[in-house]
Every structure is written in C-alpha cells, then in structure tokens.
Amino acid sequence: MHKILRINMSDLSVKTEEVPVAWAGYGGRALTSTIVAAEVPPTCHPLGPNNKLVFAPGLLTGTVASNSGRLSVGSKSPLTGGIKESNAGGTSAQIIAKLGIKALIIEGLPADDKWRGIYIDKDGARIEEETELIGMGNFAAVQVLNNRISKSAGVIILGPAGEMKMLTSNISVKDPDSHLRSHGRGGLGAVMGSKKIKFIAIDPTGAQPMKIADPVKFKAAGMAFTKFLLNHPVSGQGLKTYGTDILVNVLNEAGGLPTHNFTTGQSLNAESISGETMYANIIKREGKPSHGCHPGCVIQCSQVYNDAEGKYLTSGFEYETIWALGANADVKDLDQIAKADYIMDDLGLDSIETSVMFGVAMEAGVLHWGDGTEIIRILKDEIGKGTPLGRVLGAGTGAVGRAYGVTRVPVVKNQAIPAYDPRSVKGIGITYATTPMGADHTAGYTIATNILGVGGHVDPLKKEGQIDLSRNLQIATAAVDSTGMCLFIAFPVLDDAACLQALIDLINARYGIALTGDDVVGLGKYVLKTEHQFNLDAGFTNKDDRLPEFFTLERLAPHNAIWDFTGPEIDTFWNF
Amino acid sequence: MQIQVRLYATFRIGRFNEQTRDYPPGTRISKVLEDLEIDESLIGTAFIDFKYATLDRELHEGARLGIFPKVGGG
Numbered sequence: 296m297h298k299i300l301r302i303n304m305s306d307l308s309v310k311t312e313e314v315p316v317a318w319a320g321y322g323g324r325a326l327t328s329t330i331v332a333a334e335v336p337p338t339c340h341p342l343g344p345n346n347k348l349v350f351a352p353g354l355l356t357g358t359v360a361s362n363s364g365r366l367s368v369g370s371k372s373p374l375t376g377g378i379k380e381s382n383a384g385g386t387s388a389q390i391i392a393k394l395g396i397k398a399l400i401i402e403g404l405p406a407d408d409k410w411r412g413i414y415i416d417k418d419g420a421r422i423e424e425e426t427e428l429i430g431m432g433n434f435a436a437v438q439v440l441n442n443r444i445s446k447s448a449g450v451i452i453l454g455p456a457g458e459m460k461m462l463t464s465n466i467s468v469k470d471p472d473s474h475l476r477s478h479g480r481g482g483l484g485a486v487m488g489s490k491k492i493k494f495i496a497i498d499p500t501g502a503q504p505m506k507i508a509d510p511v512k513f514k515a516a517g518m519a520f521t522k523f524l525l526n527h528p529v530s531g532q533g534l535k536t537y538g539t540d541i542l543v544n545v546l547n548e549a550g551g552l553p554t555h556n557f558t559t560g561q562s563l564n565a566e567s568i569s570g571e572t573m574y575a576n577i578i579k580r581e582g583k584p585s586h587g588c589h590p591g592c593v594i595q596c597s598q599v600y601n602d603a604e605g606k607y608l609t610s611g612f613e614y615e616t617i618w619a620l621g622a623n624a625d626v627k628d629l630d631q632i633a634k635a636d637y638i639m640d641d642l643g644l645d646s647i648e649t650s651v652m653f654g655v656a657m658e659a660g661v662l663h664w665g666d667g668t669e670i671i672r673i674l675k676d677e678i679g680k681g682t683p684l685g686r687v688l689g690a691g692t693g694a695v696g697r698a699y700g701v702t703r704v705p706v707v708k709n710q711a712i713p714a715y716d717p718r719s720v721k722g723i724g725i726t727y728a729t730t731p732m733g734a735d736h737t738a739g740y741t742i743a744t745n746i747l748g749v750g751g752h753v754d755p756l757k758k759e760g761q762i763d764l765s766r767n768l769q770i771a772t773a774a775v776d777s778t779g780m781c782l783f784i785a786f787p788v789l790d791d792a793a794c795l796q797a798l799i800d801l802i803n804a805r806y807g808i809a810l811t812g813d814d815v816v817g818l819g820k821y822v823l824k825t826e827h828q829f830n831l832d833a834g835f836t837n838k839d840d841r842l843p844e845f846f847t848l849e850r851l852a853p854h855n856a857i858w859d860f861t862g863p864e865i866d867t868f869w870n871f
Numbered sequence: 872m873q874i875q876v877r878l879y880a881t882f883r884i885g886r887f888n889e890q891t892r893d894y895p896p897g898t899r900i901s902k903v904l905e906d907l908e909i910d911e912s913l914i915g916t917a918f919i920d921f922k923y924a925t926l927d928r929e930l931h932e933g934a935r936l937g938i939f940p941k942v943g944g945g
C-alpha cells in the first residue's frame with residue numbers, strides 16, 4: 296500500500312510509484328535526505344528546474360504512538376545552498392501516512408506564470424490552477440480551504456513571503472485548530488514559490504489506520520513509551536506549563552542569552568519576556584497554556600496566547616522567536632512580540648531568520664533598538680508588500696549584513712544563529728558549525744546537557760567533551776527526525792535507556808523487524824553523512840564549518856567568554 | 872553573608888521571585904534549599920554567579936544563586 300507520489304510541475308503530471316527497496320526502511324528525514332541526495336544535483340540553483348521539494352511522514356507517523364505526527368520536508372536550501380530538512384507538526388503528516396503515501400516528491404518548474412494548488416486524496420493527486428488565494432495571508436487562506444474542502448483536510452501552505460520567493464519564507468502546516476505550524480528554516484517557502492504552488496490540500500476521506508505487524512507488542516511498547524513521556528519532569532510537566540519560553544530565564548541565568556545582536560549574554564528584558572510571564576498572562580487572559588500541534592501529542596509545548604482583552608494573539612509562541620525579538624532586538628513588550636509572531640505566521644516567514652535579521656538591521660540603523668512598533672510596520676508594509684526595503688530584509692540575516700556593511704552577522708552557512716550564544720554554551724557552537732543544515736539548534740541540542748542537566752552535564756564554558764556531545768546528539772537527532780517523533784521526546788530518552796528501547800520496540804512492532812540500538816545509531820550516522828556529502832558536492836568545504844569571526848574577537852559578558860575552537864578541532868567532528 | 876536568591880518556574884509558587892537572604896559563611900546550596908523547603912530531587916539546575924553549580928557547593932558573600940526545577944525547551 297505504500298507508494299511514492301511524484302508531481303511534476305513542468306508537465307503537470309502526477310505519477311504513483313512503488314517505493315524502491317532501498318528506501319523502504321526510511322521515513323521522515325532519512326527519506327527526504329536520501330531522495331534529495333539521489334535526485335537533486337547538488338550544484339543546481341535551488342529555485343531552478345532541477346531542485347525538488349520532498350515531503351515525508353516519519354516511520355511511526357499515522358500510528359497511535361504518542362508524538363509521532365511530524366512531517367519532514369527536504370530540498371536544497373536557497374538560504375544556505377546546502378541540503379535542508381525541516382520538520383513540523385500539524386495534521387497533514389498523519390493524513391498523508393494514512394493515505395499510504397510514503398513520500399511526496401514535487402519536481403520541475405511550470406512553463407507558464409500560473410499559480411496552482413495540489414489536491415491529494417485517496418485516489419492520488421490533481422493539480423489545479425489557483426487564483427483566489429494568491430497574495431492572501433495564511434490564516435485567511437486556510438479558512439477558505441476549510442470551506443472549499445473540509446475542516447478535517449490537511450493543508451500545507453505558502454504565505455505571501457514564499458510567493459515572493461523570499462529567503463526568510465517558510466512552509467506552513469495547518470494544526471488541529473486551523474492555526475499554523477511551520478517548516479521554518481532554510482527558506483523552503485521560496486522553493487515552493489518557485490514551483491508556483493500555493494498549497495497542498497490533503498483530503499482524509501478514505502484514510503486507513505496504519506497496518507501494524509505486531510499489534511500486541513505495539514500496544515505494550517506504546518503504553519510504556521507514553522508513560523516515559525508523561526513521567527519525565529520536562530516532557531510531562533515543564534513544557535506543558537511554561538512552553539519553550541521557560542528558557543529565557545534559564546539562558547539569562549547561565550549568561551548565554553544573546554542580547555543586543557550578540558553583544559552580551561544577558562538581557563534586562565528577561566523577566567518581562569520570560570516563560571513565567573507568558574504563563575501568568577495566559578492564565579489571566581484565559582488562553583491555553585498547553586496545546587498540541589498535532590493529534591496524539593502528549594507533551595503539548597504549544598499554547599494559545601491572548602491579548603489583554605482576551606482576544607487570540609498567537610499560538611506556538613516559541614522561545615526562539617521571543618528571544619530574537621525580546622532579547623536580541625531589545626523589544627520589552629511580550630504582547631508586541633506576539634503580534635509580530637502572528638504576522639510572521641500569516642506572511643509565512645521563518646520567525647527565527649526574520650527576527651534575528653532585525654537585530655542586524657537595528658545595528659545597521661534601519662530601525663531603532665527595541666522598536667516593536669516599527670518591527671510590526673516593517674513586517675506588514677515592507678516585507679509583506681515586497682517593497683524594495685522589504686525585499687532586502689526578507690532576504691535574511693546574512694544578506695542584510697552584506698547590504699549594510701555590518702560585521703557582527705550571526706549566521707553559519709548563511710542561516711541565522713538561534714537563541715544560545717556559542718561562546719558561553721560551547722557545545723551548541725559545535726552544532727551550529729558542523730550541522731549540514733546551517734546554524735540550527737535542533738540539529739544537536741547540547742543545551743540539554745550543557746545547561747539543563749538532562750543526559751548528564753558537560754560544562755558549557757569549557758571545550759572538553761563538546762565535540763563528542765554534539766556528535767552524539769546530532770546522530771541521535773537524525774534518527775529521531777526519521778521516526779516522525781517530536782524532538783522533545785529526547786528529554787526522557789536522554790535520561791532513561793528504557794525509553795529509547797520503548798521507541799525502538801514501537802518501530803519493530805510496526806514493521807515486524809528487529810532493529811537494535813546500534814541500528815538506530817547507524818541510521819543517524821547514515822543520514823548525517825548523506826547530508827554532509829551533498830553539501831561537499833555542492834561546493835562546501837570544511838571552512839564552511841566555522842562560526843563568524845566576531846565570536847573569536849569579541850568577549851561575551853558575564854563570563855568574558857570567547858569562541859576558541861580551532862578549525863582542525865572542529866573538523867574532528869566528522870571522524871565517525 | 873548576604874546571598875541573592877532567585878527562584879524560577881514552579882519554585883516561585885508560594886515563595887518569591889527574588890530575595891536577599893542572610894547565611895553564615897560556608898553555607899552550601901543544599902542548606903538554602905532545605906530552608907526554602909525545596910526537595911533536592913526536584914532541582915534541574917542551580918547557578919552560582921551564572922555558572923552551573925552542584926548542590927554541595929559553598930556560597931560566598933554577595934553570591935547570586937539561581938534555582939530551576941527540571942525544565943526544558945528547544
């Protein structure tokens with residue numbers, strides 16, 4: 296029943312293909328990266344006819360296993376020029392999996408200038424011209440599609456920023472409340488925009504429950520796994536209450552909260568933008584402190600954040616966005632940040648790339664430090680409308696640094712560095728430098744062990760142990776990203792080997808196979824090496840695995856910390 | 872000696888956000904936790920002057936002590 300759906304935008308054809316034997320054991324990131332590496336010429340222009348956009352649910356997606364509903368998308372990134380995998384929640388992945396679709400490959404470029412929508416259902420897919428939704432914000436467009444198809448349809452959608460092929464643009468996915476989750480990073484909205492696809496709608500009619508090879512074992516493993524998630528203090532309670540924004544105070548207390556465009560490690564705004572403040576506001580304003588981005592999430596790190604009048608402001612309000620605008624761009628007011636977050640979701644902008652860009656733009660004098668009102672205006676009237684200034688800012692952090700001659704430009708492989716300063720949390724610096732994705736905290740989240748005391752402790756201020764830590768986490772993450780599991784399952788997995796075993800048992804029972812822990816590690820290594828090779832073939836060298844120079848020149852308060860890894864030291868990361 | 876104690880997340884409930892407290896020299900973090908009736912098993916991380924500290928660490932005059940339950944994000 297498993298199939299590959301191949302959609303060619305050049306000749307507007309849809310083909311259903313058998314899954315090649317070599318791909319059968321892959322899902323999620325392992326599958327998207329394998330397909331991109333096999334079918335996309337590494338030196339192609341990311342917005343040209345030879346790039347592809349590949350969507351794949353994970354190995355466990357569609358089953359009742361908790362937190363297994365994530366969707367991976369892979370492509371060559373127009374932001375980094377390297378391979379990209381970005382995964383997100385929302386309802387689409389589970390429907391795609393239950394329709395028996397193992398991967399959706401979109402290739403080619405249309406010969407004409409028309410926008411199109413793709414409709415997927417149990418019988419296949421059709422491509423239709425789209426006019427009504429063009430230029431429309433994501434929230435309104437999702438409502439139109441709900442009315443046009445059904446409220447239960449999955450929707451993968453491109454915002455106005457993606458229509459304009461901005462490098463800050465993302466691909467958004469409808470969540471259970473018809474709000475949005477995002478494949479945020481790497482400018483993949485621009486790839487979808489180059490193919491002139493406004494949306495992919497997935498009709499769940501006729502979706503079948505997943506076939507489970509050993510239902511009894513699956514059920515037992517699933518119950519054990521869910522118990523681990525619920526019993527761990529981080530995945531069971533912490534994330535539900537404070538969301539990811541709890542990290543503002545944690546990183547501030549550790550002196551690793553990049554502030555004022557990475558010039559100091561602590562922010563005076565920390566308390567006003569903290570998870571504690573967010574939680575208090577949510578309770579006072581009758582929002583929802585916990586919320587899942589897809590059915591079956593028991594961790595529920597998401598939330599619904601209302602304004603002072605109790606009206607919906609935003610959801611999925613993440614630490615990285617709040618940090619980037621609140622600490623790194625000095626905006627004190629959490630409500631203003633929430634408004635900006637909503638607008639970024641509506642326009643289809645990566646809220647990390649865009650928000651980090653504002654710090655560089657402030658340094659360049661484009662707007663004043665901390666000016667949330669002007670951020671909101673620029674988002675709506677410049678970036679949203681594609682004015683010349685909006686186009687420059689919409690090209691991302693690195694481009695804005697180049698356009699204005701700024702030297703303090705926090706990017707690796709041209710992708711913005713997120714919310715943890717690599718000088719005072721050195722493990723994450725190794726992840727930023729080495730991951731094939733460009734600066735990305737999720738690729739190997741050493742914060743767990745450097746700062747949060749999960750999976751042991753490695754001193755964040757010293758060099759010892761960081762390369763091994765980052766490597767082990769990047770390998771594990773590549774494997775987890777292939778299962779369809781949300782990465783937050785890593786908190787209990789890191790603390791308890793039995794939780795990892797329950798996860799492996801789930802995969803084995805689902806497919807009737809006998810993977811071991813070593814096999815899972817092997818899968819993670821394979822994924823990383825495949826992605827690394829793609830980048831090398833695209834023209835990257837080990838010199839691209841470096842942090843920007845300013846991290847080696849400017850010390851960071853309060854620890855007076857500096858980035859002091861040498862190039863050859865960083866290169867040992869790939870010794871596996 | 873004067874210690875500036877900062878509590879976070881659930882530890883604030885029924886206690887305080889920030890307080891300057893007086894302790895004899897040589898006091899360890901675990902003693903402060905005992906006074907605040909915070910069970911050691913609930914601790915995620917403690918920081919002295921913004922650096923990771925184990926609970927048996929001695930405090931010093933003017934130290935800033937930050938205490939978190941087990942929390943996380945990403």
Ligand code: SF4
Binds near residue numbers: 362
């Ligand atoms: S924990 Fe958060 S990111 Fe993970 S599946 Fe649940 S809502 Fe989505």
